[in-house]
Amino acid sequence: MRHTISVLVENEFGVLSRISGLFSGRGFNIESLSVAPTLDPTTSRMTIVTSGDDQVIEQITKQLHKLIDTIKVIDFTGEDYVEREMALIKVSAEDSSRAEALRIADIFRAKIVDVTPRSYTIEATGSPQKIDALIEILRPIGIKELVRSGPVVVGRGAKGWRSAE
Amino acid sequence: MKKTGSQILLECLVQEGVETIFGYPGGTVINIYNDLIDYPIHHILTRHEQAAVHAADGYARATGRVGVALATSGPGATNTITGIANAYMDSIPMVVITGQVPTALIGNDAFQEVDIIGITRPVTKHSYLVRDIHDLPRIIKQAFYIARTGRPGPVLVDLPKDVQIATAKFEYPDKVEIRGYKPNSQGNPRQIEKAVKMILAAKRPVIYVGGGVTLSDTSQELLGFAELIKAPVTTTLMAMASFPKKHPLSLGMLGMHGTYYANMAVMESDLLIAIGARFDDRVTGKLSTFAPHAKIIHVDIDPTSIKKNVRVDLPIVGDLRDVLQKLIAELKLTPHEVKTLADDLAPWREQIANWRQTQPMSYTSSTTEIKPQFVIETLRKVTDDDAIITTEVGQHQMWTAQFFDFSQPRTFLTSGGLGTMGFGLPSALGAQAAWPQRQVIDVSGDGSFQMNSQELATLVQYRLPVKIVILNNNFLGMVRQWQQLFFDQRYSQTCMELPIDFVKLAEAYGATGLSTSDPAEVEAVLRKGLETPGPVIMEFKVSREENVIPMVPAGKGLNEMVLAS
Numbered sequence: 001m002r003h004t005i006s007v008l009v010e011n012e013f014g015v016l017s018r019i020s021g022l023f024s025g026r027g028f029n030i031e032s033l034s035v036a037p038t039l040d041p042t043t044s045r046m047t048i049v050t051s052g053d054d055q056v057i058e059q060i061t062k063q064l065h066k067l068i069d070t071i072k073v074i075d076f077t078g079e080d081y082v083e084r085e086m087a088l089i090k091v092s093a094e095d096s097s098r099a100e101a102l103r104i105a106d107i108f109r110a111k112i113v114d115v116t117p118r119s120y121t122i123e124a125t126g127s128p129q130k131i132d133a134l135i136e137i138l139r140p141i142g143i144k145e146l147v148r149s150g151p152v153v154v155g156r157g158a159k160g161w162r163s164a165e
Numbered sequence: 166m167k168k169t170g171s172q173i174l175l176e177c178l179v180q181e182g183v184e185t186i187f188g189y190p191g192g193t194v195i196n197i198y199n200d201l202i203d204y205p206i207h208h209i210l211t212r213h214e215q216a217a218v219h220a221a222d223g224y225a226r227a228t229g230r231v232g233v234a235l236a237t238s239g240p241g242a243t244n245t246i247t248g249i250a251n252a253y254m255d256s257i258p259m260v261v262i263t264g265q266v267p268t269a270l271i272g273n274d275a276f277q278e279v280d281i282i283g284i285t286r287p288v289t290k291h292s293y294l295v296r297d298i299h300d301l302p303r304i305i306k307q308a309f310y311i312a313r314t315g316r317p318g319p320v321l322v323d324l325p326k327d328v329q330i331a332t333a334k335f336e337y338p339d340k341v342e343i344r345g346y347k348p349n350s351q352g353n354p355r356q357i358e359k360a361v362k363m364i365l366a367a368k369r370p371v372i373y374v375g376g377g378v379t380l381s382d383t384s385q386e387l388l389g390f391a392e393l394i395k396a397p398v399t400t401t402l403m404a405m406a407s408f409p410k411k412h413p414l415s416l417g418m419l420g421m422h423g424t425y426y427a428n429m430a431v432m433e434s435d436l437l438i439a440i441g442a443r444f445d446d447r448v449t450g451k452l453s454t455f456a457p458h459a460k461i462i463h464v465d466i467d468p469t470s471i472k473k474n475v476r477v478d479l480p481i482v483g484d485l486r487d488v489l490q491k492l493i494a495e496l497k498l499t500p501h502e503v504k505t506l507a508d509d510l511a512p513w514r515e516q517i518a519n520w521r522q523t524q525p526m527s528y529t530s531s532t533t534e535i536k537p538q539f540v541i542e543t544l545r546k547v548t549d550d551d552a553i554i555t556t557e558v559g560q561h562q563m564w565t566a567q568f569f570d571f572s573q574p575r576t577f578l579t580s581g582g583l584g585t586m587g588f589g590l591p592s593a594l595g596a597q598a599a600w601p602q603r604q605v606i607d608v609s610g611d612g613s614f615q616m617n618s619q620e621l622a623t624l625v626q627y628r629l630p631v632k633i634v635i636l637n638n639n640f641l642g643m644v645r646q647w648q649q650l651f652f653d654q655r656y657s658q659t660c661m662e663l664p665i666d667f668v669k670l671a672e673a674y675g676a677t678g679l680s681t682s683d684p685a686e687v688e689a690v691l692r693k694g695l696e697t698p699g700p701v702i703m704e705f706k707v708s709r710e711e712n713v714i715p716m717v718p719a720g721k722g723l724n725e726m727v728l729a730s
């Protein structure tokens with residue numbers, strides 16, 4: 001089963017390699033990983049999408065906790081949360097497909113961020129499912145290049161979590 | 166007054182109460198070595214950095230204190246890796262300090278530069294690259310704290326040369342504050358209550374003890390717990406000396422080379438109480454058939470150990486001292502029920518006694534050749550109760566575990582998780598440095614001994630009177646045994662074609678060498694060796710194709726033991 005896990009870490013030298021090394025060394029799978037500093041510049045927040053049965057996921061969260069540089073770990077699966085991903089998609093936009101590409105981008109509330117006579121670059125954000133759907137629809141037109149950020153997540157509701165908690 | 170980074174490092178070590186360190190100099194630690202002369206820290210110069218780390222490891226195992234090793238960058242640092250991995254697998258508290266090229270050169274493939282932090286990341290509990298001298302005291306304080314608390318382990322501190330030369334005011338922090346590291350030491354009282362209910366309902370309980378009991382010095386608490394409920398106790402290799410082998414409740418070791426009765430008891434038990442153990446594959450055998458009737462209570466300081474390999478019915482995370490004390494206190498609340506339980510377990514204890522009677526630990530003795538097991542039994546007879554025994558890895562290690570009746574904790578130092586040939590001699594060196602007055606004996610095979618035999622020089626130089634018992638079968642015996650049993654006796658590269666004259670080898674280093682192939686002389690040679698001052702090699706030319714049994718073949722269940730060779 002797919003799990004989205006947020007990890008708050010010390011913004012220390014080498015922390016990314018500790019986390020990625022943990023996954024590779026123990027044969028855990030990483031579907032995506034995104035990381036950037038938080039409001040508190042001494043910490044970074046990672047969002048990791050992984051998959052495995054309950055026992056594997058339990059090991060993953062425990063092993064993440066065990067790292068000295070890890071401050072907090074939350075598995076959002078089963079929680080109420082907002083998940084967003086960004087994609088930059090370069091599609092061919094020749095005579096016949098130009099209007100079609102625009103129309104699709106519009107339906108998905110995506111923006112055209114770069115234009116050439118033969119291509120559009122589309123910027124889309126949304127749930128990973130929405131991005132998947134957009135890609136499927138654009139595929140027949142001809143995708144030249146695709147970059148996805150991997151999702152970031154935040155819990156729903158008024159409460160926020162920060163490093164101090 | 167300002168101090169240099171290397172002085173600050175040494176100040177920190179003094180503050181941590183470090184008396185002895187093990188190391189080897191080189192270009193990127195030359196400043197530290199220069200300042201070392203002025204500090205009250207005893208340094209032992211081993212002949213290889215791997216040995217320095219194993220010595221620090223042996224020192225830590227024998228004392229419970231944090232072992233410290235020091236090595237230069239590049240090849241010095243890479244030589245420490247096996248030692249670090251060994252300590253990591255057995256959760257030994259240790260701080261390893263490596264020199265590093267100046268910060269400005271890091272990443273340039275400078276002379277003797279390696280990314281030792283990167284290389285050792287999977288085998289350290291944590292590591293630090295010190296980039297600013299002002300961080301140094303905090304980092305050293307944290308390194309020692311992390312190494313010895315929670316589930317202990319090795320911490321590496323990589324110290325670039327320019328940081329050693331820089332100057333700053335020295336101030337040692339008195340508190341450690343690491344927001345991501347708060348080891349949980351208190352066992353949850355509700356889980357303890359549940360455990361007591363499960364224990365009181367058990368008919369065939371087995372207490373399965375691992376290295377955690379040794380590391381947390383809780384063998385007294387364990388004894389109290391076991392005697393209270395009168396349940397049998399089996400130990401892993403790492404807990405061997407933490408429960409007296411001669412105790413009526415002791416089943417000895419379980420697992421691949423465990424006793425028949427320990428393995429049978431585990432397979433038939435209805436409640437397995439795992440204490441500071443981690444269900445290693447050498448212990449469980451085939452997982453799907455392991456302890457099929459048992460509910461499992463698992464007590465461990467490290468949450469990742471729980472449910473890693475086996476299903477667990479009741480996890481208790483916490484420091485073993487706290488959990489065992491609470492368990493005992495909780496049980497004592499209902500003395501009548503506990504007494505009934507202890508009495509009701511009589512048939513179970515009898516069943517185990519029967520297993521023990523039908524398949525005791527034994528070997529066929531001989532008057533013509535020396536049986537290795539006989540050497541171990543005789544060694545027990547002639548050594549002090551508090552003698553520290555280290556081993557290398559192989560058949561001799563298993564025979565020591567099987568036939569030496571350990572009675573005191575921290576008297577059996579052996580490489581469990583990594584199984585490192587070459588561990589025994591340097592770890593004996595470290596143990597002897599910690600306990601100059603006690604008998605320290607490395608039980609070795611002829612193969613393993615040659616992996617770190619250069620440390621004879623260190624022993625002689627520092628007058629460390631370690632005694633070495635070599636069970637010489639002229640084979641890499643344990644591998645040969647597997648080849649005999651599972652590969653049609655095709656002895657590929659396990660015969661040591663060149664016989665070594667171990668007596669001359671000892672003498673070359675200024676040590677004493679004794680040798681015999683006569684069973685009638687075994688005791689006399691052991692006694693003479695132990696009485697002789699200074700390091701002594703005692704070589705016993707043993708029956709060459711003796712096997713370690715019982716043996717659970719890899720991938721088989723614990724009840725599928727091979728009982729005769």
Ligand SMILES: Cc1ncc(C[n+]2csc(CCOP(=O)(O)OP(=O)(O)O)c2C)c(N)n1
Nearest residue numbers: 559560561584586610611612613641642643
């Ligand atoms: C560093 C290392 N290399 C290889 C092995 C694999 N190995 C395990 S036991 C063994 C044979 C050990 O031979 P010896 O030290 O003579 O002891 P014996 O088994 O004969 O008692 C070997 C090669 C190991 N454990 N460690």
